[in-house]
Amino acid sequence: MRFEHFIQPLPKSGERVQTIAAAFPSALKYVPALEAMVHSLARALSFDERGANEIAAAAVEGAMNALQHGNQKDISKNIFLAAIVEPNRLTIKIKDEGAGFDVEKVEDPREGDRIWKDSGRGILIMRYYMDSVSYDPKGVELTLVKKRPR
Amino acid sequence: MRFEHFIQPLPKSGERVQTIAAAFPSALKYVPALEAMVHSLARALSFDERGANEIAAAAVEGAMNALQHGNQKDISKNIFLAAIVEPNRLTIKIKDEGAGFDVEKVEDPREGDRIWKDSGRGILIMRYYMDSVSYDPKGVELTLVKKRPR
Amino acid sequence: MKLRIRQEENGWVAQVEGKVIAQESVKLGRKLEETILNAQESSPNIVVNVAQTAYLDSQGLGALVRARQSVQARGGLMALSEAPQHILRLLEITKLSQIIPAYPNDAAALKAMRAQADGGASTPTTA
Amino acid sequence: MKLRIRQEENGWVAQVEGKVIAQESVKLGRKLEETILNAQESSPNIVVNVAQTAYLDSQGLGALVRARQSVQARGGLMALSEAPQHILRLLEITKLSQIIPAYPNDAAALKAMRAQADGGASTPTTA
Numbered sequence: 001m002r003f004e005h006f007i008q009p010l011p012k013s014g015e016r017v018q019t020i021a022a023a024f025p026s027a028l029k030y031v032p033a034l035e036a037m038v039h040s041l042a043r044a045l046s047f048d049e050r051g052a053n054e055i056a057a058a059a060v061e062g063a064m065n066a067l068q069h070g071n072q073k074d075i076s077k078n079i080f081l082a083a084i085v086e087p088n089r090l091t092i093k094i095k096d097e098g099a100g101f102d103v104e105k106v107e108d109p110r111e112g113d114r115i116w117k118d119s120g121r122g123i124l125i126m127r128y129y130m131d132s133v134s135y136d137p138k139g140v141e142l143t144l145v146k147k148r149p150r
Numbered sequence: 151m152r153f154e155h156f157i158q159p160l161p162k163s164g165e166r167v168q169t170i171a172a173a174f175p176s177a178l179k180y181v182p183a184l185e186a187m188v189h190s191l192a193r194a195l196s197f198d199e200r201g202a203n204e205i206a207a208a209a210v211e212g213a214m215n216a217l218q219h220g221n222q223k224d225i226s227k228n229i230f231l232a233a234i235v236e237p238n239r240l241t242i243k244i245k246d247e248g249a250g251f252d253v254e255k256v257e258d259p260r261e262g263d264r265i266w267k268d269s270g271r272g273i274l275i276m277r278y279y280m281d282s283v284s285y286d287p288k289g290v291e292l293t294l295v296k297k298r299p300r
Numbered sequence: 301m302k303l304r305i306r307q308e309e310n311g312w313v314a315q316v317e318g319k320v321i322a323q324e325s326v327k328l329g330r331k332l333e334e335t336i337l338n339a340q341e342s343s344p345n346i347v348v349n350v351a352q353t354a355y356l357d358s359q360g361l362g363a364l365v366r367a368r369q370s371v372q373a374r375g376g377l378m379a380l381s382e383a384p385q386h387i388l389r390l391l392e393i394t395k396l397s398q399i400i401p402a403y404p405n406d407a408a409a410l411k412a413m414r415a416q417a418d419g420g421a422s423t424p425t426t427a
Numbered sequence: 428m429k430l431r432i433r434q435e436e437n438g439w440v441a442q443v444e445g446k447v448i449a450q451e452s453v454k455l456g457r458k459l460e461e462t463i464l465n466a467q468e469s470s471p472n473i474v475v476n477v478a479q480t481a482y483l484d485s486q487g488l489g490a491l492v493r494a495r496q497s498v499q500a501r502g503g504l505m506a507l508s509e510a511p512q513h514i515l516r517l518l519e520i521t522k523l524s525q526i527i528p529a530y531p532n533d534a535a536a537l538k539a540m541r542a543q544a545d546g547g548a549s550t551p552t553t554a
């Protein structure tokens with residue numbers, strides 16, 4: 001996918017709404033840079049340390065899914081990130097270049113023997129940390145929203 | 151300018167070379183997010199704390215110039231950032247949507263009364279922190295290079 | 301992440317500081333496995349001290365679950381200590397609190413696991 | 428950036444910690460100006476302790492230059508203290524070491540500025 005196709009539908013930056021966008025290659029070593037950017041951004045938007053950690057942690061879950069499940073660790077594929085800053089909320093979008101999935105079919109990691117699995121908790125954790133977690137119909141673009149303080 | 155025009159000439163990510171790209175609106179509050187991203191990236195590429203601070207500091211100087219001189223603080227204009235990771239070096243590119251300038255005409259801030267000015271040291275500092283500092287002919291795209299450790 | 305693992309009289313203590321994400325989660329898992337597999341005692345107990353853990357990603361949680369299983373396979377137990385409120389909440393949300401108990405400090409955790417191994421009762425903290 | 432400004436017997440000490448960039452550089456400049464303008468004494472001296480300063484951007488350096496001028500306009504002096512090697516180098520590269528002296532600690536800086544105001548000699552540190 002070209003960056004442009006990710007960028008184009010996003011709001012243009014102006015006084016009330018600003019968009020930050022980024023693309024990272026699909027390698028684990030780049031995830032901390034994505035985390036640091038989101039964390040610092042959240043702090044600049046007056047989230048406290050706890051809130052910024054929650055947003056950064058949710059972005060990390062989304063990015064790890066994009067990297068591992070979506071892009072299958074193909075380093076030539078990008079993880080696209082957008083942060084849309086509005087007066088009352090911060091929206092984080094994460095898109096991958098994979099085949100997508102159906103979030104409705106994801107099993108609850110809290111049920112039965114799944115409690116003993118070492119994976120399957122990413123989406124649950126994002127839902128806990130953010131006010132809203134949703135996917136586009138294809139399942140390649142994740143949208144995370146959190147209300148800004150005050 | 152469209153993001154695409156910034157991205158297109160950059161190397162595509164593969165095993166040996168990886169490109170991270172980002173766009174930030176021209177507001178002071180977004181500079182720390184850019185700093186955090188570059189700092190974290192440098193650390194992941196095995197620069198030590200001192201080296202990562204130098205790269206991040208140079209990127210901040212470049213971004214501040216893009217924001218203030220290039221984009222004239224117009225929040226609807228973007229600061230484009232690219233980090234190109236090669237085995238032996240890290241290249242940071244910073245581009246703005248301004249009119250450009252002639253770096254040859256910039257005066258040495260160490261000479262005469264200019265020592266008493268409260269500005270004019272950004273390019274000098276970038277040159278000190280990085281192995282190479284250069285501009286495209288128009289003066290809208292800055293290229294910073296630093297050798298990777300070992 | 302900063303990880304320090306030390307041996308105490310009644311078991312192992314792994315101190316996990318900072319953010320545990322991506323490669324760091326993989327490392328946490330590997331180090332806990334190594335410690336459990338190489339432990340000389342017959343039923344090794346391990347405490348993971350998360351007092352200074354800013355947060356763990358889901359793979360970091362996964363590393364804890366795997367360690368919990370490895371230690372059990374060797375007849376030992378695992379627990380958290382000094383978990384801040386936000387980590388206790390995360391354990392509850394994921395229901396991992398059902399399989400990974402949390403204690404106020406390392407000594408209490410080691411003592412409780414010892415008592416449990418001896419057939420006694422334990423009183424983990426809840427959020 | 429974390430900034431704490433306190434008054435000592437012989438002048439003011441501003442302790443600057445962390446990264447001083449973008450908005451923080453503006454804030455540093457404003458706070459130093461305020462301190463200098465509101466000082467009750469006739470020739471205020473000010474020490475900027477940069478022991479814990481990770482780095483300053485060029486506008487942070489500019490804030491120091493402005494403060495240096497403001498304090499001079501009021502008949503006082505300004506100096507740095509506890510500058511790590513990398514900040515001493517930055518001052519040399521920019522030649523700001525010619526107008527902003529650096530001393531090993533706050534007390535030495537305050538004493539030297541006092542002596543200089545009284546017409547004595549001072550011995551700043553060099554990189």
Ligand SMILES: Nc1ncnc2c1ncn2[C@@H]1O[C@H](COP(=O)(O)OP(=O)(O)O)[C@@H](O)[C@H]1O
Pocket residue numbers: 061065066069070096098099100101106118119120121122123124139140358
């Ligand atoms: N971006 C994605 N592309 C494809 N599949 C995904 C994506 N994100 C999540 N999934 C699917 O949803 C499942 C649950 O994801 P998650 O709750 O994050 O747990 P985990 O990643 O540990 O399996 C994944 O195992 C995967 O099958």
Ligand SMILES: Nc1ncnc2c1ncn2[C@@H]1O[C@H](COP(=O)(O)OP(=O)(O)O)[C@@H](O)[C@H]1O
Pocket residue numbers: 211215216219220246248249250251256268269270271272273274289290485
């Ligand atoms: N991106 C840019 N666009 C236009 N002019 C620039 C740009 N970057 C630098 N300049 C010019 O070069 C001068 C020197 O820049 P610099 O050394 O960073 O110091 P300062 O930004 O403090 O003036 C600036 O004052 C400006 O005139």
